[in-house]
Amino acid sequence: NAGVTQTPKFQVLKTGQSMTLQCAQDMNHNSMYWYRQDPGMGLRLIYYSASEGTTDKGEVPNGYNVSRLNKREFSLRLESAAPSQTSVYFCASSESVAPQETQYFGPGTRLLVL
Amino acid sequence: DAKTTQPPSMDCAEGRAANLPCNHSTISGNEYVYWYRQIHSQGPQYIIHGLKNNETNEMASLIITEDRKSSTLILPHATLRDTAVYYCIVRVGNQFYFGTGTSLTVIP
Numbered sequence: 001n002a003g004v005t006q007t008p009k010f011q012v013l014k015t016g017q018s019m020t021l022q023c024a025q026d027m028n029h030n031s032m033y034w035y036r037q038d039p040g041m042g043l044r045l046i047y048y049s050a051s052e053g054t055t056d057k058g059e060v061p062n063g064y065n066v067s068r069l070n071k072r073e074f075s076l077r078l079e080s081a082a083p084s085q086t087s088v089y090f091c092a093s094s095e096s097v098a099p100q101e102t103q104y105f106g107p108g109t110r111l112l113v114l
Numbered sequence: 115d116a117k118t119t120q121p122p123s124m125d126c127a128e129g130r131a132a133n134l135p136c137n138h139s140t141i142s143g144n145e146y147v148y149w150y151r152q153i154h155s156q157g158p159q160y161i162i163h164g165l166k167n168n169e170t171n172e173m174a175s176l177i178i179t180e181d182r183k184s185s186t187l188i189l190p191h192a193t194l195r196d197t198a199v200y201y202c203i204v205r206v207g208n209q210f211y212f213g214t215g216t217s218l219t220v221i222p
Contacts, residue, residue, distance in 0.1 A: 004157070040214065041212075041214060042201055042203075042212025042213050042214055042215060043158065043201075043210070043212045044212070045209050045210065048208055048209075050208065056208070058209060059209060059211075088155065090157055090158070092157075097208045099144065099145070099146050099205050099207075100146060100163070100165075102148075102160050102163065103160070103210065104160065105150075105157035105158045105159070106157050107156060107157050108155070108156070108157055
């Protein structure tokens with residue numbers, strides 16, 4: 001059981017380039033999430049998917065798009081990267097979006113936009 | 115709008131109990147309090163959560179005040195491996211609201 005996996009682990013982009021961050025979970029969870037963490041701060045929710053086929057905006061969605069490819073996979077796309085998007089990105093999953101359900105996090109993707 | 119307030123840092127002697135406080139004075143009646151920790155910028159690790167009652171598991175205890183405006187995470191016998199940033203989180207609907215956390219250093 002790998003839990004939540006993310007690729008790549010580290011990426012450097014130039015301003016204006018695009019890229020997709022990949023996330024997969026093997027816990028048969030219904031809900032998946034993307035967060036970003038800026039230096040010295042807590043995590044902030046970008047987008048989430050309550051179930052396969054649905055996506056919703058979180059606290060900081062601007063500049064991002066997501067795709068829930070299937071139950072296992074949830075990708076985050078930066079269409080035109082900006083230096084303000086330099087951050088560590090974490091994917092998480094949970095059984096459902098019910099308030100008592102725990103979220104399990106991946107190891108993170110460190111993104112540097114020059 | 116910060117939904118939780120935590121001290122930025124704390125020290126604890128190895129083998130002693132670590133008591134980490136959190137204020138969440140604007141919490142609503144159906145919003146859960148979660149605690150996670152993050153070691154060396156790895157992915158956050160779940161510790162414990164609760165709604166109204168005190169909770170205990172193999173990692174920690176969570177004490178929630180009767181008015182639910184604050185809580186305390188207790189690590190009963192801190193070890194060096196417990197050195198981490200601890201986040202007190204209020205779950206509002208589908209979102210976790212992380213604060214800036216408490217950096218706990220366990221001292222030998």
